[in-house]
Amino acid sequence: MIALSISIAPMTTLSCVLATVNGGDLVRNILVMGICGTGKTTLAGRLAERLSCAMIEADEHHAPEAIARMARGDALTDVDRWGWLDRVGAAAHDTGVQTVIACSALKRAYRARLAERLGALDIIFLHGTRSLVVARMSQRTAHYMPTSLIDSQLAVLELPEGQDVLPLDIADPLDRMVDAAHDFATRPRQSARPFIPQGGKP
Numbered sequence: 001m002i003a004l005s006i007s008i009a010p011m012t013t014l015s016c017v018l019a020t021v022n023g024g025d026l027v028r029n030i031l032v033m034g035i036c037g038t039g040k041t042t043l044a045g046r047l048a049e050r051l052s053c054a055m056i057e058a059d060e061h062h063a064p065e066a067i068a069r070m071a072r073g074d075a076l077t078d079v080d081r082w083g084w085l086d087r088v089g090a091a092a093h094d095t096g097v098q099t100v101i102a103c104s105a106l107k108r109a110y111r112a113r114l115a116e117r118l119g120a121l122d123i124i125f126l127h128g129t130r131s132l133v134v135a136r137m138s139q140r141t142a143h144y145m146p147t148s149l150i151d152s153q154l155a156v157l158e159l160p161e162g163q164d165v166l167p168l169d170i171a172d173p174l175d176r177m178v179d180a181a182h183d184f185a186t187r188p189r190q191s192a193r194p195f196i197p198q199g200g201k202p
């Protein structure tokens with residue numbers, strides 16, 4: 001019954017719910033990661049809209065002290081980040097549907113922490129030149145993150161690897177990035193269960 005629904009439904013809220021039913025087997029949660037200013041919030045918002053899914057913005061789950069610290073130009077430490085990542089994971093889990101998560105998730109261990117709660121994630125990795133990131137951050141108004149923290153973020157960044165990772169160059173037009181992210185998130189997977197009609201062959 002579930003497989004039948006999937007075979008006829010486009011990537012709608014219905015299939016998002018089914019992702020949870022199937023433990024992420026068919027449709028996974030999606031992490032949009034990268035250093036500050038690479039466009040995580042922007043791309044994640046557009047992708048979630050396209051997939052009719054939920055979105056979680058990790059920035060909204062920082063402790064006030066962490067925000068104050070970053071605003072002063074002090075980078076966060078692992079100790080600051082564990083609780084934050086757990087709140088982000090819990091918030092994504094609590095949506096009960098497929099969720100696009102905008103979160104820097106710079107280290108492998110941070111991504112593993114999210115995956116502990118959410119299962120295997122599809123990862124969209126936003127990367128670009130330092131000068132473009134500076135330019136993008138500088139055009140942002142009323143945001144706590146100073147450009148002075150870019151270097152500490154780059155120093156901490158551990159590149160994601162593997163077949164579940166889509167790297168996107170942030171110099172590309174946003175619409176093209178959204179198309180690529182959508183194709184990636186909805187690609188057929190080997191782990192997907194085939195549709196087998198009752199009493200018949202696939």
Ligand SMILES: Nc1ncnc2c1ncn2[C@@H]1O[C@H](COP(=O)(O)OP(=O)(O)O)[C@@H](O)[C@H]1O
Nearest residue numbers: 036037038039040041042136137139140173174
């Ligand atoms: N593909 C893009 N092309 C042009 N500007 C972008 C693009 N993506 C994001 N921006 C702009 O760059 C700035 C940083 O984007 P944002 O989504 O806030 O990044 P992050 O969430 O990674 O910090 C914002 O002003 C945003 O409007």
Ligand SMILES: O=C(O)[C@H](O)[C@@H](O)[C@H](O)[C@H](O)COP(=O)(O)O
Nearest residue numbers: 036037059076081104105106145
């Ligand atoms: O929008 C941004 O500029 C970033 O997303 C920023 O707001 C984020 O909170 C930092 O990157 C801190 O996260 P880290 O723990 O990865 O330093």
